Each structure stands twice: as structure tokens, then as C-alpha cells.
Amino acid sequence: MRPPYLLLDIDGVLIPFPDAAGSAPATHARHDVVSTGRSAANPVTVWLNPDHGRLLMDVIRTGLVTPVWCTSWRQDATTLIGPLLDLPALPHVDLPRPQITTSHPNGYLWKRDHVDAWLGDAPAVWIDDDFTSLDHAWAAERTAKGTPTLLVQPAPHLGLQPEHLTEVTTWVAQLPVARVA
Numbered sequence: 001m002r003p004p005y006l007l008l009d010i011d012g013v014l015i016p017f018p019d020a021a022g023s024a025p026a027t028h029a030r031h032d033v034v035s036t037g038r039s040a041a042n043p044v045t046v047w048l049n050p051d052h053g054r055l056l057m058d059v060i061r062t063g064l065v066t067p068v069w070c071t072s073w074r075q076d077a078t079t080l081i082g083p084l085l086d087l088p089a090l091p092h093v094d095l096p097r098p099q100i101t102t103s104h105p106n107g108y109l110w111k112r113d114h115v116d117a118w119l120g121d122a123p124a125v126w127i128d129d130d131f132t133s134l135d136h137a138w139a140a141e142r143t144a145k146g147t148p149t150l151l152v153q154p155a156p157h158l159g160l161q162p163e164h165l166t167e168v169t170t171w172v173a174q175l176p177v178a179r180v181a
């Protein structure tokens, strides 16, 4: 079995949502970025935890997963967010820009149909803050059909925690991945 993809969301995972008081965790540092379609006079403020770059690299360096951005930041994940965390240029799932007012227009995460098609029958661990029970059922069904699939779901106001990546490495380590010498 080939190494699973590690699908990485950004909003609610690497960039926590502000709490009711509008604050981000003290672990996170402020950056202003000019995302695609914005002007330099109108940047987006994001909050990132520099430890996340190191923690993700610890997982990536194992070679046991193939990391891919899976986020509405699309290409900007590679060009804007990754470098702020000292991450190498990673590929991204080329998600569309649907005209939707909820992230669950059909009761499950809007990204999922695209991810399902993109993955084909590849195993995957997917970190996103926005799964519903239908997404967890999808992952269980894929796994039952022989395609190991793990969903890891940080709390959106806290974002990614070290234990989420421990869960990833523990899960990957028990897969029957063909090791290439």
C-alpha cells in the first residue's frame, strides 16, 4: 500500500477562529497576507503558531505520508501560509469556489466530493475542523472497503494540537505500508 495522503486544512486548523472576544491563542503570531484577489492595501490578518511548522515537518520527514493542502486558500496555502511556517512548497487539492453559504450544503463538508474524486482509492488522513457525522461515516465506509481513511478534527477555536499529529503518526505506523528501502 502506498503512503497515505495527509490532507491539511488551514482555517480552524492552522489559523484558529477568534474566540468570542476576538482573540487568538497566545501561541499564535499575527501576520498580514495579501491573498489572491486582494490588493496590498487590503491584506488578510492571520494568526499562526510557529511550532506548527516544526510539528508538521516532524511528520512529513518520516516519509510515511504525502502532505497536500486541502483548503479554500488553494494555491495561496503554498505561496503565502506555508512559508510563514517554514514549510516546503506542498501541492494543493485544486478545490472549486462554490457559491455556498454554509460549509455543509448537503449535510457534509463541501470539499468532500472533490477530495473523494481526487483521492480515488488512495488512503488518506485528513485534518479539518469542519467534518460532520456524514463525513465520519464516509471515512468509515472507505476504511471498511479497504482504503484506510482517518479524519482528525481539531476544535476550530483552538486549532491543531500536538496530540492530533501524534494521532496521525500512530495511525500511519499501523498501516501495511510498503516500505521502500
Ligand SMILES: [Mg+2]
Pocket (backbone or CB within 6 Å): 009, 010, 011, 012, 013, 128, 129, 130
Ligand atoms: Mg477549516
